[in-house]
Amino acid sequence: MTGAALRVGFAGTPEFAAEALAAILAAGHTVPLVLTQPDRPAGRGMKxxxxxxxxxxxxxxxxVAQPxxxxxxxxxxxEAAAAREALQAAQLDVLVVAAYGLILPRWVLDLPRLGCLNIHGSLLPRWRGAAPIHRAIEAGDAETGITIMQMDAGLDTGDMxxxxxxxxxPDDTTAALHDRLATxxxxxxxxxxxxxxxxxxxxxxxxxxGVTYAHKIDKREAALDWTLSAEVLARRIRAFDPFPGASFSRGGEVVKVWQARAVDGQGAPGSVLSVDGEGDGIIVACGAGALALTSLQRPGGRRQPVRDFLRGCAIGPGEQLG
Incomplete structure (x- = not known):
């Protein structure tokens, strides 16, 4: 590695952070303590x-400590007192923070010799906050990036x-962009x-x-509002992949939309203009233009190309989607 090895504490939770931890270890730094969120129930068995x-x-x-x-x-x-004791015993040069999910109080920020460095998934000051990758795609930004920031008491307000x-x-989903930004x-x-x-x-x-805030994604945002333009909805579908997944309601079911593109078309927002399982997909009128739905998922099912989806779900022209 270039330069001397440091004693690096690490605080993070998801895959985005795990890739950074692996890179720090590969570079030869000593990591005497890792902070991460408590284990959560997940999967069908909610284990x-x-x-x-x-x-x-x-x-x-x-x-590992999980306060x-x-x-x-x-x-x-x-729990906080035990974490402080562990952090003090670790004798850190620096604490690296990436998508940890807990607020760091002043005593944590002041503890390491070199302070706390945050890996933030945007080019600050644009998209401070919890969901910078999602919001950048949703807004139609041409680029984003990574900022390494010296943390202070504010919300992503520290020096760059x-x-x-x-x-x-143009086809980036949050999942795809996330992986590149993690690297x-x-x-x-x-x-x-x-x-x-x-x-x-x-x-x-x-x-x-240029300050903007990337507010946390709310599941209620998943429902497609057909009165919006097709361009806006196409970006939102990509931004909400993999979570929470954009969706519409039909016959009491919530159908998720994983791929769509804006096309020409005109009609009452939410009305199906045409259906072509082998080509354009399900064309739905929007507030401006239309949306061609090409990959969908029924409850309990899996993502399917529109051709396969239509075999089990007959949607026809003139139908109004919720």
Missing amino acids: LQPSAVKQCALQHGLP TSLKLDGRYPD LLGAPEPIR LGGRLIVEALALAARGGLRATPQPVE
């Missing part, structure tokens, strides 16, 4: 599942240390740690102009 970060940490034999909160005066003071852009492709985040945090080890990091305050 407790460890986070992606916990799985990575255990594979490498790293100590419910880090607030010493909150609902779980004993490193950044790198990533183009958003980029791992590379960039390793570069930042190498600079930090030799005192070469340079902080730049975020500009006041």
Whole structure:
């Protein structure tokens, strides 16, 4: 590795963060403690599942702490106190944070010698907040990227240390863009740690102009509002793949839409203009233009191309979708 090895604490939860942890370990840094969210029920059996970060940490034999909160005066003071003791004992040079999911109180921010570095999935100050990848696609941005930020007490308001852009492709889903940004985040945090080890990091305050907030995705946003333009809905479908999945209602069922494109068409919003299982798909009128639905999923089923979907679900021209 370039530069001296650091004692790097790590706080993160999903796959986006796990890739960064793996990159830090591959670069030769010592990771004496990993913080991640408590195990959550998942899957058909709703069994407790460890986070992606916990799985990575255990594979490498790293100590793991899973406090419910880090607030010493909150609902779980004993867990927070145990986490503080573990962090103090780890004697960290720096704490790297990536999609952790818990607010870091001031005592955490002040503990490591070099502070706390955050891997954020946007080019700050655009898309501060919980869902920067989703919102960038939904808004039709041409590019996004990764920012390595020195954390402070605000919501993604700290000084910028490193950044790198990533183009958003016309067919990008959140899943696809997430994977590229996770790789980029791992590379960039390793570069930042190498600079930090030799005192070469340079902080730049975020500009006041251009601040936007990427609010957390609400499941209620999944329902397609046919009065919106087809272009907006096509972006939203890509932004909500894999979660929560854009959808419409039909005959008491909620049908998810995984692929669609904007096409020419005119009619009452939500009305089916034409159906072609072998070509254009199900064409649905929108507030402006129309949407060609080409990959769908019924409840309890799997994603299907429109040809297969129509074999079990007869949708015809003139039908009004909810």
